[in-house]
Amino acid sequence: MGPLIPNGIIPIEWDSIIAIIIGIVFGFVLEASGFSSSRKLAGVFYGYDFAVLKVFFTAAAVSVIGIYYMDYLGYLDISQLYVHPTYLWGALIGGIIMGLGFVAAGFCPGTSLCAVAIGKLDAWVYIGGILIGVFIFSEFFTFFEPLYDGYYFGNKTLVESFGWNPYWVIFIFSIIAIIAFVVSDIVRKRVKKVFY
């Protein structure tokens, strides 16, 4: 066994269809849990709402635990999973830009589309900003290209590059997650409540 599409268990033609279905469900869950509200997302930075942190941390930890259990039981082959390649400076600078946009607008690209779907005007502005950014990037691509393609480190993982035991990493990661949840709860109680 292994990942379903690369091993041909699900034909590759289903790729986009599955992506659309997952996308719809994902968008629905985002909207249902209130992530289409920019106040909720910005709450992480101002300390009155840590739902985003909790959700994403839990999602990462649950999926990594699930994947490693499935790998252990032989339903999945971790070595076949896609690891996103590292372009060091591209990722750092892109991350800073995205973080600025995130805190300024209170949307990440996914939730902004959710908010567009429920008709929020600031999300429309945000999408416009994304499109302008895309336009600038593509027009100046020759200028950005060394940053975009450079500093390539391959498909790096923490476990491989440091030679760590993945199971301990997961365990420590889960403990860090729970500590983060507790601390964020304490912070949330100290900070003045914002109703939205």
Added chain:
Amino acid sequence: MDKKKIARVTSFRYQILAMIFIVLAGGLVLLPKYQKHEGIKSEVLLSNAISPERYISTDQIANKIINQEPSFILIDVRDKESFKKYSLPNAINIPLAKLLNEESLPYLNQSQFDVVFFSNDNFYADQAWVLCRRLGFKNLRVLNGGLNKWFTTIINPEMPNEDMPKEAFALYSTRKASSMYFGVEYPDQVMTEDLNVNKPAPKQVITVQKKKKKPVEGGC
């Protein structure tokens, strides 16, 4: 009463979830580890191993060498000394002990060429085959009978008796011809030297038809 109990339990729901979380993550650490095998499953290996398809006969390999087929690599898994003494033409020496070394993997782990293992018999070659096939390498073959059979069939083919079928004689003459390719001289061939066995092949004249010039046709 029940509702109160439920409420008391659910007030601890986050703590309970956190506990489950830690138990699951800790379970991964504590689970007994086992060595995972890379490559194919043992059932597949077994079915490949008992299939005669993995053998290639000496006649086939001689035929391939003579026809200069580019599709295969010969790999000699014997030690260096034996390799220096005698080996098949263009063979690569990868002793069995160094089979899975890093420098030999590019020869074995590829899908462009057929890899043919051979040793004196097919015993060591079979071992090499099993090791590599288990790792999932493709297109592996074993020279059936190895170099010993190579000698008894190709280099020094046994002359068939008179009461043997026609095919045996045909096979014998093919083998004899191929042994001559590999440098064996036969007395009857030496006798017929006048016939000019080694006559250079006549130059092939390839006629190239000149393209007829087409009359200019109208176009836009």
